Amino acid sequence: MQAVTNLVTGASSGPQYLTGDKPAIDAFIAKFDVFLFDCDGVLWSGDHLFPLIPETIAHLRSLSKRLIFVTNNSTKSRADYAKKFHTMGIPCSEEEVFGSSYSAAIYISRIMRLEPPKNRVYVLGESGVEQELASESIPFCGGTDPLLRREMLPEDFKRIADGSLLDDDVAIVLTGLDYHPSYLKYALGMAYLRRGAHFLATNTDSTLPSxxxxxxxxxxxxxxxxxxxxxxxLALGKPGQAMMEAIEGKFAFERARACMVGDRLDTDIRFGIEGGLGGTLCVLTGVSRKEEFLGKGRGVVPSAYVDSLGDLLG
Amino acid sequence: MQAVTNLVTGASSGPQYLTGDKPAIDAFIAKFDVFLFDCDGVLWSGDHLFPLIPETIAHLRSLSKRLIFVTNNSTKSRADYAKKFHTMGIPCSEEEVFGSSYSAAIYISRIMRLEPPKNRVYVLGESGVEQELASESIPFCGGTDPLLRREMLPEDFKRIADGSLLDDDVAIVLTGLDYHPSYLKYALGMAYLRRGAHFLATNTDSTLPSxxxxxxxxxxxxxxxxxxxxxxxLALGKPGQAMMEAIEGKFAFERARACMVGDRLDTDIRFGIEGGLGGTLCVLTGVSRKEEFLGKGRGVVPSAYVDSLGDLLG
Known part of the structure; x- marks a missing residue:
C-alpha cells in the first residue's frame, strides 16, 4: 500500500484493501452504525445476484447495523425495489429503500412547493418515477402514457409549435432512465423547457450496468x-448532496458513523466523501476499476475496497 | 452601421444590412459566381415556404449564378431533397444538392476505405442515410430496420452482452437525425462503440427548425x-470543413467567388468563414438573431444579412 496523502478523502494513506484480511474487515465494520448501499453493481448486476450477498447482508444485520439501500435506479419505486430484494432472497423493507425517483418527488413536494394548478410534472421516464410522484400527490403527465409511444407525425410539429399539444399546467420536466424514448417525447420535453419549465433529473448516470x-x-x-x-x-440522485440531505432528514443518523458502499467512484464514492461520511467502501463488481484510484493522478479515492461485497464475510 | 473591426471575418466594418438597399444588393450579388445555400430556415421552415423564394432562386439563375444547396438534413437523400424542391415549386437538380448523409457516405467510401468484410455501418438515422450509403455501395445495418423499432427485452441485455445480437462486421457507427429512437438502437450503438467502432455523425445540429x-x-x-x-x-456536416472539401472537390469553384447563405451562425456562417469563402450572408428567418452578431462581444459575424432571402429581389 502506498503511504501517500489522499487529498480527496483527507486520509493519510491510500485505500485499504480488505479482501481476505479478517481483522481489517472487522475493524472497518466496527467503525460504522449505518451502511448506505448502492445496489446495481454492488449486490447484483441486472438479474444476476453476486455471490454471498444475502449472507453478507444478514451478517451486517446480526451486528445491528442499520442498512439503507440508496439507488439511482429511477425505473423502480421503493415498493418495486423492495420486491426485487425479496425475489433475490434478501429480506428488505420498503422503508430501507431510498431511490432517486423518491428523492425527486420529495424535492418537488417539500422544497419547490409549486402552487397548483401550474405544478404538473412532465415525466421522461418509467413507472418508478410516476409511482413516487403519486406518493407525494404531485400531478404528472408523459411518463408511461401509451399515447406518447408512437411516431412523430407531421401535425405534431404544428401542434407543438402552436401549443395545442402542450399541457399549460406543466411547470417541471423530470427525466429518469427511459426504456421507451421517442422523438415525440423529446420534442414535448424540449417545448416545455423552452417555455421555461424547471429541469430536474432523478439522476444523470451515463451508463447502466447490466x-x-x-x-x-x-x-x-x-x-x-x-x-x-x-x-x-438539477440531479436529485447520487452524487448530488440534495439526496444525502433527504436521506439524513429521513433516517437521522450521525454522518461520521456512516459508510457509503458502491461500485462507482464518480457517483457512489464521491457521494459519500462530499457528504462527509465516516467512510466509503468501493466494491469491484461494477463500473469502476481499482486502477482508477490506485497509483498517481487519482481522482476520487475510497477509504477501503473489496473485490466483491461478499468478501466482508471474511 | 458600426465601424468596428470584425475579428472573425477580417472585414473592417460590421455586417452589411442589405434589406431594402437595391444598389447594395446588386453589388453584393455581383461579387460571387457561386452561392451555397442552407435550406431549412433559409428557403423554408419544415413544409412552409418563405415568401418570394422561387422568384429569388430564378433571379440568381438568370444572373448565371451557380447554386448549390448544402444541407445538414440527413433524413433525406439528394434525390429526396430534389423532390422536395420540386414540390415547393423550386426547380432543382439532384446534382445541385449536397447533403450531410452524402457527405458521410463519400467520407466512408473514399477516405476511410475500410476493407470488407469488416466495413459495415451501423446506422442510427433515417432512410436518407441508407440511400446515400447504398449509392456508394457501403454495407449497412440498423437504420430503418423495422425489427429494431421495438421494446428492449430482458434477453436483449444478455444478447448484447454476449455479442449474439451484434453484427461482427460493423466497423462504423454513423448517427443522423433519427425520428424513431429506441433504447434497443442506442444500446446496440453503444455496444459497437465499446467494441471499438469508428464514431461518425452526418451532423451534430442541436436543434431542428420546423x-x-x-x-x-x-x-x-x-x-x-x-x-x-x-x-x-466526427461530424461530416456543416460546419466541418471535411464537407467543404468534398463540395469543392465535386463542384470545382473558386472559394473567393463563393458565398455561403444560411440562418445559423454556428453552422452555416462559421462553415463559410472557416472555409475561406468570399462572403457569407445570414438570413433572419431561422435560428440566429441579429443581436447575436451586432454590438459588442460578438462571435461569428456574417459579411451581410437580410431579414428574409426574398429581400435579394430588391
Whole structure:
C-alpha cells in the first residue's frame, strides 16, 4: 500500500484493501452504525445476484447495523425495489429503500412547493418515477402514457409549435432512465423547457450496468433534452448532496458513523466523501476499476475496497 | 452601421444590412459566381415556404449564378431533397444538392476505405442515410430496420452482452437525425462503440427548425451515444470543413467567388468563414438573431444579412 496523502478523502494513506484480511474487515465494520448501499453493481448486476450477498447482508444485520439501500435506479419505486430484494432472497423493507425517483418527488413536494394548478410534472421516464410522484400527490403527465409511444407525425410539429399539444399546467420536466424514448417525447420535453419549465433529473448516470456490461443510463436517455435545450438538469440522485440531505432528514443518523458502499467512484464514492461520511467502501463488481484510484493522478479515492461485497464475510 | 473591426471575418466594418438597399444588393450579388445555400430556415421552415423564394432562386439563375444547396438534413437523400424542391415549386437538380448523409457516405467510401468484410455501418438515422450509403455501395445495418423499432427485452441485455445480437462486421457507427429512437438502437450503438467502432455523425445540429419553432436535431437524437460512450463523433456536416472539401472537390469553384447563405451562425456562417469563402450572408428567418452578431462581444459575424432571402429581389 502506498503511504501517500489522499487529498480527496483527507486520509493519510491510500485505500485499504480488505479482501481476505479478517481483522481489517472487522475493524472497518466496527467503525460504522449505518451502511448506505448502492445496489446495481454492488449486490447484483441486472438479474444476476453476486455471490454471498444475502449472507453478507444478514451478517451486517446480526451486528445491528442499520442498512439503507440508496439507488439511482429511477425505473423502480421503493415498493418495486423492495420486491426485487425479496425475489433475490434478501429480506428488505420498503422503508430501507431510498431511490432517486423518491428523492425527486420529495424535492418537488417539500422544497419547490409549486402552487397548483401550474405544478404538473412532465415525466421522461418509467413507472418508478410516476409511482413516487403519486406518493407525494404531485400531478404528472408523459411518463408511461401509451399515447406518447408512437411516431412523430407531421401535425405534431404544428401542434407543438402552436401549443395545442402542450399541457399549460406543466411547470417541471423530470427525466429518469427511459426504456421507451421517442422523438415525440423529446420534442414535448424540449417545448416545455423552452417555455421555461424547471429541469430536474432523478439522476444523470451515463451508463447502466447490466448482464456484466454497460448500457445507456439515465444521463444518456435524457441527453437529447440537454443538447436540444442547452440546459442542464438539477440531479436529485447520487452524487448530488440534495439526496444525502433527504436521506439524513429521513433516517437521522450521525454522518461520521456512516459508510457509503458502491461500485462507482464518480457517483457512489464521491457521494459519500462530499457528504462527509465516516467512510466509503468501493466494491469491484461494477463500473469502476481499482486502477482508477490506485497509483498517481487519482481522482476520487475510497477509504477501503473489496473485490466483491461478499468478501466482508471474511 | 458600426465601424468596428470584425475579428472573425477580417472585414473592417460590421455586417452589411442589405434589406431594402437595391444598389447594395446588386453589388453584393455581383461579387460571387457561386452561392451555397442552407435550406431549412433559409428557403423554408419544415413544409412552409418563405415568401418570394422561387422568384429569388430564378433571379440568381438568370444572373448565371451557380447554386448549390448544402444541407445538414440527413433524413433525406439528394434525390429526396430534389423532390422536395420540386414540390415547393423550386426547380432543382439532384446534382445541385449536397447533403450531410452524402457527405458521410463519400467520407466512408473514399477516405476511410475500410476493407470488407469488416466495413459495415451501423446506422442510427433515417432512410436518407441508407440511400446515400447504398449509392456508394457501403454495407449497412440498423437504420430503418423495422425489427429494431421495438421494446428492449430482458434477453436483449444478455444478447448484447454476449455479442449474439451484434453484427461482427460493423466497423462504423454513423448517427443522423433519427425520428424513431429506441433504447434497443442506442444500446446496440453503444455496444459497437465499446467494441471499438469508428464514431461518425452526418451532423451534430442541436436543434431542428420546423413549423416556426425548434425541435430536437441530429446532435440531440445522437446525444445518448455520446453520453453513454464518452466519445465524440466526427461530424461530416456543416460546419466541418471535411464537407467543404468534398463540395469543392465535386463542384470545382473558386472559394473567393463563393458565398455561403444560411440562418445559423454556428453552422452555416462559421462553415463559410472557416472555409475561406468570399462572403457569407445570414438570413433572419431561422435560428440566429441579429443581436447575436451586432454590438459588442460578438462571435461569428456574417459579411451581410437580410431579414428574409426574398429581400435579394430588391
Amino acid at each position: 448482464a456484466g456490461t454497460l448500457f445507456p443510463g439515465a444521463g444518456a436517455t435524457s441527453a437529447p433534452l440537454v443538447t436540444a435545450s442547452g440546459k442542464q438538469p | 413549423a416556426g419553432t425548434l425541435f430536437p436535431g441530429a446532435g440531440a437524437t445522437s446525444a445518448p451515444l455520446v453520453t453513454a460512450s464518452g466519445k465524440q463523433p
